[in-house]
Amino acid sequence: MKRTIFSAAGLAAMASVIPNAAHAQRVDLDEVELRAQAGEPVEVTINDQPVQLIIAPDAVSAVTVNGDTAERLGLEPSMFRFMYVIGSTELPFRTDTVRYHMQGGTFRRRTAYSERQIVEGADGTVAPGHFPQERVVLTLREPTAADRPHAFPLERMGRSLVGTVIEEGGVPIHVAFSFDRPETLITATGGRILADNYRGYFEGEPREIPIIYGVERPVRSLTLRDPLMLGDLEVRNIAVRVSDHGNSEGINDAPSPESDPNEIVVSANTGEIPRQFMYLGMETIGHCASITYDFDEEVLTLMCPDQTGAAD
Numbered sequence: 001m002k003r004t005i006f007s008a009a010g011l012a013a014m015a016s017v018i019p020n021a022a023h024a025q026r027v028d029l030d031e032v033e034l035r036a037q038a039g040e041p042v043e044v045t046i047n048d049q050p051v052q053l054i055i056a057p058d059a060v061s062a063v064t065v066n067g068d069t070a071e072r073l074g075l076e077p078s079m080f081r082f083m084y085v086i087g088s089t090e091l092p093f094r095t096d097t098v099r100y101h102m103q104g105g106t107f108r109r110r111t112a113y114s115e116r117q118i119v120e121g122a123d124g125t126v127a128p129g130h131f132p133q134e135r136v137v138l139t140l141r142e143p144t145a146a147d148r149p150h151a152f153p154l155e156r157m158g159r160s161l162v163g164t165v166i167e168e169g170g171v172p173i174h175v176a177f178s179f180d181r182p183e184t185l186i187t188a189t190g191g192r193i194l195a196d197n198y199r200g201y202f203e204g205e206p207r208e209i210p211i212i213y214g215v216e217r218p219v220r221s222l223t224l225r226d227p228l229m230l231g232d233l234e235v236r237n238i239a240v241r242v243s244d245h246g247n248s249e250g251i252n253d254a255p256s257p258e259s260d261p262n263e264i265v266v267s268a269n270t271g272e273i274p275r276q277f278m279y280l281g282m283e284t285i286g287h288c289a290s291i292t293y294d295f296d297e298e299v300l301t302l303m304c305p306d307q308t309g310a311a312d
Helices: 011-019 068-075 188-198
Strands: 002-007 033-037 042-046 051-055 081-088 087-103 106-115 125-126 135-139 148-152 155-157 162-167 171-177 184-187 199-211 217-224 238-241 274-281 288-293 299-304
Touching: 051 068, 068 106, 125 188, 148 162, 155 171, 162 188, 162 299, 171 188, 184 188, 188 199, 188 217, 188 238, 199 238
Parallel strands: 002 081, 033 135, 051 125, 171 274, 184 238
Antiparallel strands: 042 051, 042 087, 081 087, 087 106, 135 288, 148 299, 155 162, 162 171, 184 274, 199 217, 217 238, 288 299
16 A cells, blocks of 8 residues: 655655646647636536535645545545645545546546545635646636736646745745735745845744644744835735744844844754745735636736735
């Protein structure tokens, strides 16, 4: 029996063990574009039964369904199963390769499930890059004349999570999006790199927020004296996963009134830095009208008006 263990940042490992043939072979569809409202499910047919799936920009696996949905669909465990690790929490998943039908096309995909309730208000979740459409458009609101395109290279982080990449201090940081939280969430070492490059410091006490699949982990708010930009978009309300995927030690706490505002100490990096991940939250992208993933042109486009003043 094959058993793989990977973490919430372990997308490279996932790429090797959960093949995604979404754009490796052509599937004849009635439409080449898939549109979905942010947070609202789309209907697909799996094993000849209707299933409601939320296309989540921060999904990190193939289609993942709730336990009761897996039972209704008659999913049977294959030889491949994995353990998904989120901080100190381990979630076991099984998989089955099943038949899908949508937009006039039929294809097969490996589908993951566990006894856990993965998502509320739908049967499961899926990443934007998992289905065979050439373009996926996630809409947050109706477009206006003030919206303008913010385009970036479309990058696959593994074969499921898709977004773009920025480089800070020679370290690539993979950037995706989340509709589920106001904060922009970043892994620990990534937070330390931002603190170094943008004169950042921690504010407030550690708190726990949901990460994925209902699992909560501790974070701390990171304030940057110099703005972090993704193109023309200012990244706001940054929270660092202080205990997960690296080391946030060395980021100073908020300076006292008598301290030098330019002083920050960040511990030096030793050894190779693992890939880092940042998920832009709604205080950064909530004013946008849509996010388009164009897999044919390999372009990621956000349609947004100019941001208003700095977030409070």
